[in-house]
Amino acid sequence: MSVLIYTENAEGKFKKSTFEAVSYARAIADQNNTSLVAISIGDVANEDLSTLGKYGADKVLNVSNARLKNFINQAYASVIAEAAKKEDADIVVLSNSFSGRGLAPRVAVKLEAGLADGAVALPEQNGGKFTVKKTAFSGKAFAVVELTSVNKVISLVPNSYKIVEKAAAGTIADFAPEEKAGDFKTIINEIVRSTDKVSLPDADIVVSAGRGLKGPENWGMIEELAGLLGAALACSKPVSDAGWRPHSEHVGQTGIAVSPNLYIAIGISGAIQHLAGVSSSKVIVVINKDPEAPFFKVADYGIVGDAFEVVPKLITALKEYKASA
C-alpha cells in the first residue's frame, strides 16, 4: 500500500495549499509506515516538481500531456484513479480547493472509496477505525467521520495544516495515463485569473468589510489596508447582495468559508451566518462603532469606533510599523 497525493497547480505553479496537502499526506504515510507518491498533472517544470520532495513526497509522477494541460475533473479523476491502482495506494489526498471539490467525489466513486471532504486534522487510526475530523454546518461545527471502506479519499481544507519541510528529495518519473475519449467532452474556452490579487480561500490574512462602509465608493481605504497587509478582500452578504462587491468576496454560510491566520472585520455586525464562515480563523479583529455588535463576542481583538476614523489611523500605524521593521 501507499498514500497518493494529487498536487494541484495553477498555471504550472504549485500553491501553498498544495504544499500543505503534501505535508499532510506525508504525515498520513508516516502513520501507516508507507511511502508517499505525488501525482502532478499539467505543465509543471522539473524544478517545481522536485520541490515536492522537500515536503515529503518519495516519488513524483509527472503527467505532461497537452490534452491534460487544463483541469477537466472527469479526465483528471481517471488519471488519479489509474495512478492509485498502479501505485497500490489505498489513501488518496487532495486539496479541498474549488477544483478539488469537483475532483474528489469522482475519484472516490472510481475507487469505491469513502470520502472525507473538508478535513481539518490528521486522521485518527485506532483499533482498525479510521476517523477524520471535517467541517460541517458551514463552519458552525465539525463532524468526525469514520471511513469504513478499504480505499479512502481525503480532501484537506486550505490553511488548516502547517507546511512541514524535510531534508529529503523525491524522484520524478513520467506517467503516461490511458486516455478515455469520453473524458474530454468539456471544452475550456477561457481562463481568467488575476495574478496581482491574493485569492480569498488561500489567503493568510483577510480584510473584510460590511454595510458599515455605507457604499461601494468607500472601499478605497479597505483596499489600501489589504494591500499593506498582503491580504485578500472579503465582504458580508448584504454587501455582495447589494452589488457593492462581487459574490466571489462573500464570506459566510452561503458564501465562502475561510480559515486565515488573521481576519479583520470592519463594519460587520456579525450575523450568525457570517460568523459561520470565519469561525476557523486563527485570530479575529473587529472594528465596529456598535460596542454591542455580536462580532465582538467571537473576536480576539477589537476597536469600538467608526470605520471612517479607525481604518485611516490603522493604515498610518501599519505604515509606521512597516517603516520601522
Added chain:
Amino acid sequence: MMKILVCISNVPDTTTKITFTDNNTQFNNSGVQFILNPYDEIALARAIELTDGGNGSVTVINVGEAATEPTIRKALAIGATDAVRINAKPHDAWYVAYQVAEYVKANPFDLILTGRESIDYNGSKVAGMLGELLDLPSVSIIKKLDVSGSDVNVEREIEGGKESITLPLPVVLGTAEGVAEPKIPNMRGIMSARTKPLAVVEPAEVKTFSEIVSYETPAPRGQVKLVSADDTAKLVNLLHDEARVI
C-alpha cells in the same frame, strides 16, 4: 423540450444555532426550522428560467423521509413541474448520489443541477459523484449558466478568477450565487403546489462507506481585548508581538 432535474436537500435554516445531543453524536433538530438548501434554490430558479414559456420541464428530486415533504412542496410552489422523493434517510453524499443516479438511469434528463454544496454537511460531493455514476461531465461551483442548442455554457469559479467552459448535454452542474436570483413562491404557485405530482420511490440497496461518529463545536475564544480607537499602533503591536500574525 428540455428536461431538467434539480436535486434538492432539506437543511437547517441559516439562522440555526447548531447543537448536538446524545453525547455529541446526534444533531439536535428540536425547534429547528428546515428550509430548501439556499444553493439548490438558485439551481431551481435557473431551471425555471431556462424552461420558461413551456420550453421544458423541471423535476425536483430529494432523498429524504416524509418529513422533507414541506420543503419539496416549497420547490413545487416556486415553480417545479413535479417532484420525486426517494424514501430514505440521506445517509451520506454517496448514498444520495447513488439513489439519484439509479433514478436518472431509468428516467433520463438533459440537464441535472445540484447546489454547489448543502449548508449542513458542505460536501460539494453529489454533483461530481452523480457525474461519475452516470458517466457524464460535471462542473462543480458554477456562477453562470446558459443553454445554447445541445450545449451549455458555464462559468466556473476558480481561486482568484473564473473559467468559461462549454459542455454538451447531458451534464451535471453544481450552482452557486450568480446563476440566478432565488424565486419567492406566489399565491398561485402555493395553491398549485398541493396538487402537483410528488412520486415516492423506494431506495435501491447500496453499501455505504462512511459514518458520522460524533460532532464538535468550535472551541470558544477568550474575552476580546479592546484597544482604544486612538491607539491603532497598539493593535498593530499586539498583532505582531502577541498574536504573531503580521
